[in-house]
Amino acid sequence: MAHAASVAFVTADEPGRPSAPTVTLKRVEDEMLVFTSALWTRKAREIVADPHVALLFHWPPLGRQGT
Numbered sequence: 006m007a008h009a010a011s012v013a014f015v016t017a018d019e020p021g022r023p024s025a026p027t028v029t030l031k032r033v034e035d036e037m038l039v040f041t042s043a044l045w046t047r048k049a050r051e052i053v054a055d056p057h058v059a060l061l062f063h064w065p066p067l068g069r070q071g072t
């Protein structure tokens with residue numbers, strides 16, 4: 006499926022300070038978005054501590070945004 010490769014991957018630390026680094030989606034399936042990252046990045050540490058995340062994307066060809 007054609008898709009926008011870059012999305013903002015939003016996490017927050019324990020006090021709630023947000024972070025939104027760009028990640029590249031490797032695969033998009035019906036119920037799964039796949040990306041890779043090094044385990045020492047802030048996003049990786051924060052997912053371990055709190056798996057609630059948000060992805061920000063805008064895909065005009067699909068009429069889709071956000072999640």
Ligand SMILES: Cc1cc2nc3c(=O)[nH]c(=O)nc-3n(C[C@H](O)[C@H](O)[C@H](O)COP(=O)(O)O)c2cc1C
Binds near residue numbers: 024027040046047
């Ligand atoms: C276009 C673009 C694509 C990127 N793709 C990834 C990616 O797929 N995975 C990743 O870990 N970082 C990616 N990065 C780097 C991250 O945005 C970020 O700077 C880095 O991973 C450190 O993340 P942290 O804030 O979680 O420590 C990308 C950056 C750009 C500009």
